[in-house]
Amino acid sequence: AQSVTQLDSHVSVSEGTPVLLRCNYSSSYSPSLFWYVQHPNKGLQLLLKYTSAATLVKGINGFEAEFKKSETSFHLTKPSAHMSDAAEYFCVVTWQGSNTGKLIFGQGTTLQVKP
Amino acid sequence: GAVVSQHPSWVICKSGTSVKIECRSLDFQATTMFWYRQFPKQSLMLMATSNEGSKATYEQGVEKDKFLINHASLTLSTLTVTSAHPEDSSFYICSARAGTGDYTQYFGPGTRLTVL
Numbered sequence: 001a002q003s004v005t006q007l008d009s010h011v012s013v014s015e016g017t018p019v020l021l022r023c024n025y026s027s028s029y030s031p032s033l034f035w036y037v038q039h040p041n042k043g044l045q046l047l048l049k050y051t052s053a054a055t056l057v058k059g060i061n062g063f064e065a066e067f068k069k070s071e072t073s074f075h076l077t078k079p080s081a082h083m084s085d086a087a088e089y090f091c092v093v094t095w096q097g098s099n100t101g102k103l104i105f106g107q108g109t110t111l112q113v114k115p
Numbered sequence: 116g117a118v119v120s121q122h123p124s125w126v127i128c129k130s131g132t133s134v135k136i137e138c139r140s141l142d143f144q145a146t147t148m149f150w151y152r153q154f155p156k157q158s159l160m161l162m163a164t165s166n167e168g169s170k171a172t173y174e175q176g177v178e179k180d181k182f183l184i185n186h187a188s189l190t191l192s193t194l195t196v197t198s199a200h201p202e203d204s205s206f207y208i209c210s211a212r213a214g215t216g217d218y219t220q221y222f223g224p225g226t227r228l229t230v231l
Binding site for chain 1: 221
């Protein structure tokens with residue numbers, strides 16, 4: 001079975017400090033992994049995705065994530081947080097070869113950025 | 116690229132009326148579209164998957180007679196909430212996927228439905 005666990009429901013950082021949002025997945029098949037961001041009352045915006053190419057994936061707005069198969073992890077990082085990064089972040093998995101393309105969502109991590 | 120729009124962005128209706136929400140892929144053809152529901156401070160819950168020209172596949176527990184989905188073209192899917200009641204009030208989000216081999220879903224901005 002496929003599942004995603006976001007290890008922190010809430011992360012608080014100061015502006016200018018690094019961000020780490022943790023995600024572990026479980027998949028019987030080769031996974032495709034995504035990070036999405038959602039600002040209040042908005043839809044989801046794709047930050048980055050891993051689909052079996054380079055394990056270090058760079059996304060928009062300075063975010064990146066590293067796929068570690070041995071640790072079944074796909075943590076999201078950013079060197080320096082900005083106030084505009086405050087939002088809800090979702091780690092998402094699907095599996096390559098899926099007929100339906102259904103996404104499995106983590107429960108989300110709320111990122112708070114303090115001035 | 117890969118922009119998905121939804122209309123309306125918010126709607127208020129009276130109990131017992133029906134509401135239609137449109138989801139459009141603006142710059143790509145969407146072979147598959149998805150409809151989600153999101154409760155406050157929760158993750159997204161998949162309601163149904165629709166492929167162009169086919170009947171939608173509903174998730175367990177979702178009433179297909181209440182939530183009618185039509186995917187008439189490669190750029191448009193609609194969700195109609197029939198005989199809406201206050202418990203149907205929610206944030207509805209659609210997404211679109213370009214085609215086979217790419218599992219990326221691009222999300223619309225969402226529709227806030229309030230049923231009085």
